[in-house]
């Protein structure tokens with residue numbers, strides 16, 4: 079596989095790790111795909127559930143602790159998702175019957191900046207295999223953006239399972255759906271953790 083422009087600008091350890099990930103799980107570099115290469119059909123999403131998100135972010139990457147995941151509604155990643163900052167969620171086949179899910183995630187308050195490009199790979203049953211985000215210099219496999227994409231996939235899977243899924247309804251509904259969730263202005267969102275709330279109530 080030839081190095082894409084994205085790979086070329088990474089430093090050597092990051093480049094090696096990135097090549098490893100895409101060679102083992104995908105078979106192409108997601109950053110070189112065009113919009114039309116992806117499916118936006120809900121039925122193509124891997125069946126990611128809350129358990130899969132926890133086991134990836136807690137057990138696999140140690141990005142969150144188990145108790146942070148229990149208070150998932152206070153997580154930055156969850157707020158990114160609720161605020162509709164995850165968009166263009168799209169999927170494509172990867173190796174070993176896995177699915178790639180690719181998304182653009184806005185920088186939180188800095189909305190004028192180019193959105194981040196975040197991707198995850200999961201088995202069809204929802205087990206998250208690997209992930210990547212370009213928010214840091216190349217090595218990010220777990221960050222709030224990866225978490226936000228996982229929450230968005232979980233929501234899409236729930237929609238698929240609850241909606242009577244005609245072909246038309248199964249088209250990717252997420253961006254407009256997310257906007258319908260009443261999103262408070264950023265200043266009003268309570269970013270304090272559930273832990274501190276518990277302490278307040280005794």
Ligand SMILES: [Zn+2]
Pocket residue numbers: 194196211212213214218221222223224
């Ligand atoms: Zn990120």
